[in-house]
Amino acid sequence: MGEVKLLGTTQSFPCARIQWALRLKGVEYEFIEEDLRNKSPLLLKYNPVHKKVPVLVHHDKPIAESLVILEYIDETWKENPLLPRDPYDRAMARFWAKFVDEKVVIAVWGAFTAEGEEKEKAIESALEPLANLEQQIEGKKFFGGEQIGYLDVVVGWISQWLNVMEEVGGMKLLEAERFPFLHEWGQNFIQAPAIKECIPPREKLVEYFHFSLSYCRRSLAAHKP
Ligand SMILES: N[C@@H](CCC(=O)N[C@@H](CS)C(=O)NCC(=O)O)C(=O)O
Incomplete structure (x- = not known):
């Protein structure tokens, strides 16, 4: 090809x-x-x-x-299809993918970078879209059903990146008690061979998010009136 x-x-x-x-x-x-x-x-x-x-x-x-x-x-490449065949299911997978990038990523980033009084509010705002995802995965092994599909690949970052953001940003979002289904999904996802091969080493992500956080806070401070 x-x-x-x-x-x-x-x-x-x-x-x-x-x-x-x-x-x-x-x-x-x-x-x-x-x-x-x-x-x-x-x-x-x-x-x-x-x-x-x-x-x-x-x-x-x-x-x-x-x-x-x-x-x-x-x-x-038609083998191992990622999107569902059924048009309605395809539309739903696309809806939730858009939701992840427009709501979950933005809210988690907001919680990650927030400081002081704003932090608790930003964490609350991030928990809400995560709860929507929890409802979507309840009762399923993967968002795509029995196999990893399009939405699993889109949500996949929460299995490793989110965990590091929690550590570096001093917050807890994806707790197993609060989100048991998402938590279990993350464990299954990260074990799949095609996925595991392309998970960056934790220490590289820690370094990356420390850099991003200080960069972001420096530029916010520089733009404060
Ligand atoms: N919506 C884009 C986001 C891509 C994106 O933000 N890429 C970042 C790296 S994670 C980047 O290239 N940043 C460089 C820059 O903003 O100048 C996508 O899903 O591909």
Whole structure:
């Protein structure tokens, strides 16, 4: 199916989504590690609009945005389908994927970076969309049913990244007592061979989130009136 390249960083969860999908489908690819503090001419050429990773390059044609790339992968390599076949189930998987990126990621990031009086409020705001996800996974092994599917790959970051964000950001969100089904799903997800191979080492993520947190707080402080 031609040459496949992925421009990404090991610590980025949108990039992990793409590596997981390619591995679940058995697609060979070359991973090109980007330095986001010094973006390569290749990244600027292939994603001139957002200048972000991941970018999948197939037959020299670039595709950006992880959710868009996942759909491209699923339509191009038919084995081990990621999206459900039923149109309604497909629509629901897309609805929840959008929810994850627009609500869960934003709220968790807010809780991670919040300080002082704002922290408790931000944590409460992050627990709400997580509770919506808990309802979705209750009674199922994976969001995709018996097999890992599109929504599992989209939510996958909470299995490792969230845990590190909790530690670095001094908060607790995904407690087993509060979210038993999501917690169990995370354990199952991370054990799958195609997934396990592409989970960044914990210490790399710790370093990455420490850097992100101080960077974010420095820029907030610089913009305070
Ligand atoms: N919505 C995008 C988000 C991609 C994204 O935020 N990538 C980050 C790394 S995790 C990035 O490239 N940041 C560089 C920058 O913002 O300049 C997706 O799902 O692909």
